[in-house]
Amino acid sequence: MNKKIIIIILFLLIAGASAWFVxxxxxxxxxxxxVSEYSDVVKQSASNSVSIVKLQHESEPAAISLTIMLRxxxxxxxxxxxxxxxxxxxxxxxxxxILNNKPTKIQAVSEIELVKAFELNHQQxxxxxxxxxxxxxxxQYQMLTISESQSxxxxxxxxxxxxxxxxxxxxxxxxxxxxxxxxxxxDVLVDYRYFNGQVNERLKLTKQQxxxxxxxxxxxxxxxxxxxxxxxxxxxxxxxNSCGNGRKYCVMFKNLTRPVKTxxxxxxxxxxxx
Numbered sequence: 001m002n003k004k005i006i007i008i009i010l011f012l013l014i015a016g017a018s019a020w021f022v023x024x025x026x027x028x029x030x031x032x033x034x035v036s037e038y039s040d041v042v043k044q045s046a047s048n049s050v051s052i053v054k055l056q057h058e059s060e061p062a063a064i065s066l067t068i069m070l071r072x073x074x075x076x077x078x079x080x081x082x083x084x085x086x087x088x089x090x091x092x093x094x095x096x097x098i099l100n101n102k103p104t105k106i107q108a109v110s111e112i113e114l115v116k117a118f119e120l121n122h123q124q125x126x127x128x129x130x131x132x133x134x135x136x137x138x139x140q141y142q143m144l145t146i147s148e149s150q151s152x153x154x155x156x157x158x159x160x161x162x163x164x165x166x167x168x169x170x171x172x173x174x175x176x177x178x179x180x181x182x183x184x185x186x187d188v189l190v191d192y193r194y195f196n197g198q199v200n201e202r203l204k205l206t207k208q209q210x211x212x213x214x215x216x217x218x219x220x221x222x223x224x225x226x227x228x229x230x231x232x233x234x235x236x237x238x239x240x241n242s243c244g245n246g247r248k249y250c251v252m253f254k255n256l257t258r259p260v261k262t263x264x265x266x267x268x269x270x271x272x273x274x
């Protein structure tokens with residue numbers, strides 16, 4: 001009887017040791033350095049260059065994401081950069097970035113996400129995103145530029161919609177996303193230009209570009225679009241807030257190049273004149 005008990009105990013000890021060994025080996029593969037080198041962050045950032053939209057909606061993120069690196073700490077030209085959350089902060093912006101344990105100008109309601117890291121002209125540049133709360137603006141962006149002598153924080157920018165494209169060109173970075181104007185539609189992009197620490201919106205669509213955009217439309221096609229959107233029902237144009245008061249269709253109508261004065265044309269002319 002005693003021998004059976006001893007054998008069972010030995011078996012359990014061996015099984016427990018084996019399980020611990022497998023668990024420990026598996027978890028050692030996912031342990032990350034508490035502080036990452038900036039060059040490693042840039043390398044990881046480059047490996048995530050598939051598609052900005054795909055990255056932001058990925059259900060299974062990379063094993064070591066850029067945001068985890070930022071949360072754990074990143075060695076930069078001026079010391080360790082890190083995101084932190086303050087549970088007892090007096091304001092609703094309880095998330096912030098700290099550089100060498102000193103707060104930067106970047107703070108937000110949601111966790112600060114690291115979207116991409118760059119190196120230009122011996123400067124380290126981080127593209128960050130966050131949500132400031134509310135239903136009106138899904139996402140905003142800010143860029144932090146770090147050199148050996150200073151750090152520069154750009155203004156908050158974005159159309160409140162996720163980035164779709166990032167292009168490095170010489171000493172500048174062009175960031176594109178859908179514009180957030182219900183009157184034009186989300187197929188029109190807005191571009192922001194980063195240069196020397198600052199971000200500025202590039203020129204918006206000109207009247208000539210609008211005419212080119214709607215060159216193939218006529219009044220009947222505009223009403224077909226409005227019908228598909230659920231804003232033109234049984235011969236009535238819905239001008240409530242859900243349809244942007246119909247202004248999207250009036251922008252299209254007012255930029256027709258060769259309008260044919262059909263009944264649909266007269267309908268839109270009356271509607272858009274009110």
